[in-house]
Amino acid sequence: MRPAWALLGLCCLIWRVTGGPSGDFCSQIHNSGVKPGFPKTIKTNDPGVLRAARHTVERFNNCSNDIFLFKESHVNSAMVQVRAPVQVGAPVQIVKGLKYMLDLEIGRTMCKKTRHPSLDKCDFQTNHTLKQTFGCYSEVWVIPWLHEIDVPVLHCH
Ligand SMILES: *[C@@H]1O[C@H](CO)[C@@H](O)[C@H](O)[C@H]1NC(C)=O
Numbered sequence: 488m489r490p491a492w493a494l495l496g497l498c499c500l501i502w503r504v505t506g507g508p509s510g511d512f513c514s515q516i517h518n519s520g521v522k523p524g525f526p527k528t529i530k531t532n533d534p535g536v537l538r539a540a541r542h543t544v545e546r547f548n549n550c551s552n553d554i555f556l557f558k559e560s561h562v563n564s565a566m567v568q569v570r571a572p573v574q575v576g577a578p579v580q581i582v583k584g585l586k587y588m589l590d591l592e593i594g595r596t597m598c599k600k601t602r603h604p605s606l607d608k609c610d611f612q613t614n615h616t617l618k619q620t621f622g623c624y625s626e627v628w629v630i631p632w633l634h635e636i637d638v639p640v641l642h643c644h
């Protein structure tokens with residue numbers, strides 16, 4: 488237990504030094520029972536990982552010029568990290584966030600973007616000319632309580 492408290496102490500010290508919120512903020516962190524953690528490996532079929540993979544392709548599709556939608560085909564590895572508590576809204580709430588780090592493959596489907604189909608119904612391309620896969624690394628930041636999701640990092644090659 489002691490190292491965790493030491494870490495929280497350090498966090499508050501930094502807030503103090505940088506002129507952050509007052510002591511009340513620190514006691515809220517203690518009460519929340521949420522500590523920032525190190526990234527942990529998580530099963531690739533974990534529901535949270537699958538949702539993060541889907542958000543990754545949604546972001547990819549939103550950014551690509553391809554006429555077809557891409558879909559996640561395989562998650563090679565996944566890690567999750569409990570993020571430092573963040574303050575949200577007024578009155579201020581301290582909420583626990585999760586950051587997923589995914590190494591996954593995505594492939595071109597037969598669904599055209601313009602038809603706005605549900606990805607669940609989209610099969611991968613079978614035509615050899617059109618088949619394409621990318622390996623991607625993404626970071627997906629989730630605040631489960633607020634249903635907030637962001638994909639701040641996405642690299643595909
Ligand atoms: C998709 O892109 C549009 C315009 O670039 C943006 O406003 C929207 O938030 C994006 N949606 C997602 C889910 O990334």
Ligand SMILES: *[C@@H]1O[C@H](CO)[C@@H](O)[C@H](O)[C@H]1NC(C)=O
Pocket residue numbers: 614615616617
């Ligand atoms: C595969 O796609 C290419 C490009 O759209 C098309 O010209 C070709 O006829 C397709 N082949 C088959 C077997 O559908």
